[in-house]
Each structure stands twice: as structure tokens, then as C-alpha cells.
Amino acid sequence: MFRSQSPLPALIAWCRALKYGLDAGLSPVKVFQQQAKSGPSVFREVAGKLAARMATGESLSDALRPEAARFPRLFIEMIAVGEQAGRLPDVFGELETHFEAVHSMRKKFTQSLIYPGIMYFGAILVITIMLFVMSMMGNKSNPIGLSAPKFLLYSVVFTVFLFGTIRIISVNPDARAKAESIALNIPGLSACVQAFALQRFAMAAHMTIEAGMKADRVLRHSLKATANGAYIAQIDFAAKTVRKGDEIHDALSGCGPRLFPEEFLNVVQVGEESGQLAEVMAKQAIYYREESIRKMKVVSSIVSGVVYVLIAGLILFAIYTIFQSMMGGYSDAMQAVDDPDKWLRGGR
Numbered sequence: 088m089f090r091s092q093s094p095l096p097a098l099i100a101w102c103r104a105l106k107y108g109l110d111a112g113l114s115p116v117k118v119f120q121q122q123a124k125s126g127p128s129v130f131r132e133v134a135g136k137l138a139a140r141m142a143t144g145e146s147l148s149d150a151l152r153p154e155a156a157r158f159p160r161l162f163i164e165m166i167a168v169g170e171q172a173g174r175l176p177d178v179f180g181e182l183e184t185h186f187e188a189v190h191s192m193r194k195k196f197t198q199s200l201i202y203p204g205i206m207y208f209g210a211i212l213v214i215t216i217m218l219f220v221m222s223m224m225g226n227k228s229n230p231i232g233l234s235a236p237k238f239l240l241y242s243v244v245f246t247v248f249l250f251g252t253i254r255i256i257s258v259n260p261d262a263r264a265k266a267e268s269i270a271l272n273i274p275g276l277s278a279c280v281q282a283f284a285l286q287r288f289a290m291a292a293h294m295t296i297e298a299g300m301k302a303d304r305v306l307r308h309s310l311k312a313t314a315n316g317a318y319i320a321q322i323d324f325a326a327k328t329v330r331k332g333d334e335i336h337d338a339l340s341g342c343g344p345r346l347f348p349e350e351f352l353n354v355v356q357v358g359e360e361s362g363q364l365a366e367v368m369a370k371q372a373i374y375y376r377e378e379s380i381r382k383m384k385v386v387s388s389i390v391s392g393v394v395y396v397l398i399a400g401l402i403l404f405a406i407y408t409i410f411q412s413m414m415g416g417y418s419d420a421m422q423a424v425d426d427p428d429k430w431l432r433g434g435r
Contacts, residue, residue, distance in 0.1 A: 093129070093130075093157055093158050093159065093162075094129060095186055095189065095190040095193070096190065097127040097128075097129045097130060098127075098130075098158075098159075098162070098186055099183055099186045099187055099190060100126075100127050101122070101126060101127050101130050102179045102180075102182045102183035102186065103179075103183050104122060104126060105118060105119075105122070105175075105179045106176050106179035106180045106183060108121065108122075109175055109176040109179065110176045115141055115147055115175070116138050116141045116142050119134045119135075119137045119138035119141065120134075120135075120138045122134035122138075123135035123138055133154050133157060136150075136153075136154065137150045137151065137154070146170055147166055147170055147175070148163075148166055148167045148170050151163060151166060155260075156260070159260070159314065160260045160263075160264070160311075160314040161182070161185070161287055161312055161314050162182060164291065164308065164311045164312040164314070165178050165181065165182055165290070165291060165294075165312060166178060167308065168291050168294045168295055168298075168308050168312065169294065171295075171298060171300065171308075172294050172295060172297065172298030172300070173298065174294060174297070174298065177294070178294065181290055181294075181372075184376075185286075185287075185290070185376070188376055188379070188380060191380075192379075192380055192383045195383075195384075195387065196383060196386070196387050196390075199387040199388075199390075199391055200387070200390065200391060200394070203391050203394035203395060203398070204394070206394070206395075206398050207394055207397065207398055210398050210402065211239070211242045214238060215235050215238055215239045215242075216235075218233070218234065218235035218238055219235035222234060222235060260314065263314065264314055264315055264316040264319060265316045267280050267283075267284070267314070267315040267316065267317075268315055268316035268317035268320075271315075271317050271345055271346070272345075275385070275386065275389045276386060276389075277345075278382050278385070279379060279382035279383055279385065279386045280315070281345075281346070281348070282375050282378045282379035282382050283315075283375075283379045284313040284314075284315045284318055284346070285313075285347075285351060285371070285375045286371075286372055286375035286376045286378075286379055287312045287313045287314065288309045288310065288312060288313050288318065289309075289368045289369075289371040289372035289375060290312070290368075290372040291308050291309040291311075291312035292305055292309040292364075292365075292368040293365055293366075293368035293369040293372060295308050295309060296364055296365040296368065297365045302329040302330075302335055302338075303325075303326040303327075303329050303330050304326075305335070306322070306325040306326055306329060306335065306338060306339075307322050307325075307326050310322045310325060317345070317346060318342075318346055321342045321346065324338075324341065324342070325338040325339065325341070325342065326338075328341055334356070334359055335355060335359060335364070336352050336355040336356040336359060339351075339352055339355060340352050351371070354367055354371060355367070355368075
């Protein structure tokens with residue numbers, strides 16, 4: 088709904104170009120120098136900075152650190168994993184696929200909210216006009232006790248607050264990590280957020296295990312790659328658990344079913360016992376990518392439903408207000424019939 092410093096279409100194209108350049112055997116410095124000249128316009132300046140820093144001997148991860156706020160946290164973490172694993176081209180390929188899926192889901196989610204959004208703003212406008220007309224006619228029947236200007240002001244403030252919150256979450260990695268952590272406790276949202284986190288975890292675990300990293304480093308990188316505050320908070324506990332000699336699935340089990348469901352833990356255990364954990368994690372990454380798409384459709388339906396309920400409430404309010412107005416007019420008419428002189432004196 089909002090443009091960030093790294094628009095997804097440009098980021099997808101950038102990951103694709105970086106993957107092809109590195110696959111062709113070009114050095115990272117050369118690849119980023121090319122991107123500074125002919126890459127997506129939004130990334131040309133940062134590509135030039137990265138090339139200059141790497142030319143002095145810095146790693147890509149170190150060169151990216153000053154620019155971290157411009158990119159999704161997953162992008163930063165996966166590049167660190169790819170460098171240590173010696174698989175940067177594969178990482179950029181995985182990121183391209185991941186961001187394409189996210190972009191597709193975001194478009195569908197936004198499209199699903201267009202009609203409810205139009206109805207929401209239309210309902211606010213209709214209620215405002217109705218309150219204004221009623222006040223012009225001198226009707227004192229107002230169940231919410233708000234004038235038309237106040238109702239419109241409160242509606243605008245609420246809408247701006249809602250969109251502002253979304254904006255902050257969309258551009259601030261820390262706020263986003265916190266929001267996703269909170270969403271794990273919200274029925275209807277938790278399954279979708281969990282699927283996204285597990286897909287990121289499995290993708291990073293696949294890379295780090297194949298690179299031969301120790302279990303504690305595998306968990307450290309993979310939990311950070313989830314970009315979810317609840318998972319990141321478990322890094323020290325998980326790393327400490329495996330350093331004591333426990334298996335990875337034991338460490339993940341200790342994080343609780345809210346983060347790692349039983350079916351995921353069972354798959355991890357099978358992978359460890361068979362010595363094919365890297366391959367298992369690659370398959371889990373694909374599975375949870377597809378699962379997150381399915382769950383996102385459910386979330387879209389829930390959000391649309393909430394908007395429709397809000398609109399229904401506004402419509403019921405309008406019906407009730409009109410009914411009160413009609414009953415007030417009917418009461419005045421009955422008073423006029425029963426006692427014309429009193430009615431003419433204003434009820435005195």
C-alpha cells in the first residue's frame with residue numbers, strides 16, 4: 088500500500104541481475120559497478136557505494152551495513168548467510184523467488200481491499216451528509232451526539248492513524264519485527280505470520296547447513312532471517328541449547344509450539360536422523376512459501392470481513408438515526424392533533 092525505499096519490483100529485478108552477474112563469474116565489485124550504471128534507478132547510487140567499499144577490501148555484508156535501513160531485514164541476513172556459505176548467486180536466486188511471491192500476494196491483498204475501501208469511505212461520506220442535513224433541518228435526534236464536522240474529523244483521524252501505523256510498520260524493520268511477533272498471538276493472523284517466518288527460517292537453514300556451519304551458527308543465522316521479533320528473541324536460548332550437545336530439533340522444541348509447530352519439528356528430527364537436514368529444509372522452504380500464499384488469502388478474507396462489519400455498523404447507525412428522526416416527526420404530529428394550542432406554544 089505504500090512505496091518504501093526498496094520497491095519490490097525493483098528489488099526483484101536487482102536480485103535477478105546480481106544472480107546472473109555472479110553466476111557468469113564476475114567479481115562482486117564488477118557486478119555492482121555495472122549495476123551502478125545500468126541497474127534499477129532506485130539502486131544505482133547504493134550500488135556505486137557498495138562497489139567502492141568492496142574495492143577497498145570490505146565484504147558485501149560489511150559494505151551493506153550503512154545501507155541496512157534501505158532493505159528488508161531478510162535481504163541483509165540472507166546475504167550474510169550467502170557470503171559465509173560461499174553461495175551468493177543461490178541466495179540472490181532465492182531472494183528473487185521469495186520477493187516475487189511476496190509482491191504477488193501484496194497485489195492480491197491490496198486488490199481484495201479496493202471495493203471494501205471504497206464502501207468504507209462512501210459510508211463515512213453518506214453519514215456525514217446525513218448528519219449535516221439533519222442539523223440543517225433542526226432535528227435534535229442524534230444517537231451518537233456528534234455533529235457532522237466532528238464525525239468527519241474523528242473518521243479522518245482514525246483513518247490517518249490506521250494508515251500511519253501501516254506506513255511505520257512497512258518501512259521500519261524493528262517495528263515490523265515487533266508487529267509480526269504480536270501477530271503470532273492473534274487468531275486468523277498467527278498461521279500466516281508463522282508460515283512466512285518458517286519459510287524464511289528453512290531457507291536460511293538450508294544454506295547454512297549446506298555450507299557446513301556449526302549448529303549454533305545455523306540457528307543464529309536462521310532465526311535472524313525470520314525477521315520476526317519472537318523468533319529473534321530465541322537466538323541465545325537455541326544457540327546455547329545446541330552448544331550443550333542437544334539436537335537442533337530439541338532447541339527448536341524449547342522455543343514453543345507458537346513458533347515451531349509439531350509437524351515442523353517432526354520433519355527436522357527426521358532430517359537430522361537421516362543426515363539430510365539441508366535437503367529437508369530446502370523442501371520445507373518451498374512448502375511454507377506455498378502455505379504462506381494460502382494463508383494470506385485467508386487473511387485477506389478476514390480483513391475484508393472486518394471492513395464489511397464496520398460498514399454494516401455504519402449503515403445500521405444510519406437506519407437507526409433515520410428511524411429516530413421519523414419517530415420524532417410522528418410524535419410532533421400526534422401532539423399537534425391532541426393539543427394544537429400546546430403544540431403551537433412549543434409544548435409549554
